Amino acid sequence: MNIALKQLKVFVTVAQEKTITAAAEKLFLSKPAVSMALSELEKQLDHKLFDRNNNRLIINEQGKRLLPLADELLSRSNAIENLFDQAGPLTGKLKVGSSDTVGNQVTPFLLRDFRLESQHRDQTLFISNTAQICHKLMEFELDIGLVEGKVQHSDLVVQPWLCDQMVIACHPQHPLTKIENLHLSDLENSEWVLREIGSGTREFFLNRISPRLDKWTTSFELNTTEAIINCVSADLGITCISQRAITHAVEEQRVAILTLPLNMNRQYWLLYHQEKYQSPLLKLFLEFCQQWQFD
Numbered sequence: 039m040n041i042a043l044k045q046l047k048v049f050v051t052v053a054q055e056k057t058i059t060a061a062a063e064k065l066f067l068s069k070p071a072v073s074m075a076l077s078e079l080e081k082q083l084d085h086k087l088f089d090r091n092n093n094r095l096i097i098n099e100q101g102k103r104l105l106p107l108a109d110e111l112l113s114r115s116n117a118i119e120n121l122f123d124q125a126g127p128l129t130g131k132l133k134v135g136s137s138d139t140v141g142n143q144v145t146p147f148l149l150r151d152f153r154l155e156s157q158h159r160d161q162t163l164f165i166s167n168t169a170q171i172c173h174k175l176m177e178f179e180l181d182i183g184l185v186e187g188k189v190q191h192s193d194l195v196v197q198p199w200l201c202d203q204m205v206i207a208c209h210p211q212h213p214l215t216k217i218e219n220l221h222l223s224d225l226e227n228s229e230w231v232l233r234e235i236g237s238g239t240r241e242f243f244l245n246r247i248s249p250r251l252d253k254w255t256t257s258f259e260l261n262t263t264e265a266i267i268n269c270v271s272a273d274l275g276i277t278c279i280s281q282r283a284i285t286h287a288v289e290e291q292r293v294a295i296l297t298l299p300l301n302m303n304r305q306y307w308l309l310y311h312q313e314k315y316q317s318p319l320l321k322l323f324l325e326f327c328q329q330w331q332f333d
């Protein structure tokens with residue numbers, strides 16, 4: 039049997055993209071070339087790797103067994119290709135995924151410090167919500183996730199990371215700002231600006247705040263933190279958000295923070311696939327993240 043790296047690359051890309059057309063576009067190959075590479079591989083292994091559903095290819099159990107191994111071989115071959123290109127001893131690309139608050143407020147500083155310490159510079163940062171980051175880790179599109187939503191997935195290693203402080207924020211002239219000794223009951227009948235499904239910030243509100251209110255409504259649902267802040271500043275509703283993310287808007291007096299007698303701590307999480315090949319670069323980055331302090 040003679041399995042080529044190109045076939046493995048095609049296999050991994052089809053697993054991630056789910057159609058031959060999308061995989062062909064990503065790989066700059068023709069559709070017949072992708073189909074042929076894949077069916078050759080399936081023939082050589084004597085197993086189908088995908089369930090076909092119309093044009094969609096959904097990875098099956100055999101494919102799932104192959105995926106971590108194929109990812110490892112491609113990562114090792116990438117390290118060989120870059121062996122003499124990079125300044126330090128660390129080779130390869132580091133693909134980091136972060137949820138919105140972490141990715142905008144924390145990860146850039148983490149990467150800055152990692153670059154300074156390791157001299158490694160070939161990193162990408164993909165920012166989306168927690169659910170999307172998990173999805174991409176499951177498909178081996180990312181090496182590591184740093185997220186704000188609690189994750190439970192048997193294939194992912196989930197470790198507590200940094201701490202965050204959540205706050206409730208509103209327009210500076212909102213009637214709630216006039217109440218002294220505010221209590222949660224004062225927030226009955228309030229209108230909320232929330233993040234989309236899959237977001238850790240939304241989940242915090244739904245787990246920790248909304249169950250303690252009898253009546254509340256969603257005034258707006260948006261998928262970025264900055265848009266949430268602007269909606270609150272436009273007086274479209276109140277929100278529950280990370281203090282890190284809203285500090286600049288508080289300083290600019292576009293929003294105000296409501297102080298409530300509530301525990302608003304939350305945890306960030308570090309995630310990786312349990313079967314992910316840990317190159318020397320990834321090992322070093324994981325250790326770096328685990329001991330890094332954000333000041």
Ligand SMILES: O=S([O-])[O-]
Pocket residue numbers: 137138139166167168169185186187233236237238239240
């Ligand atoms: O981006 S979040 O809130 O998971």
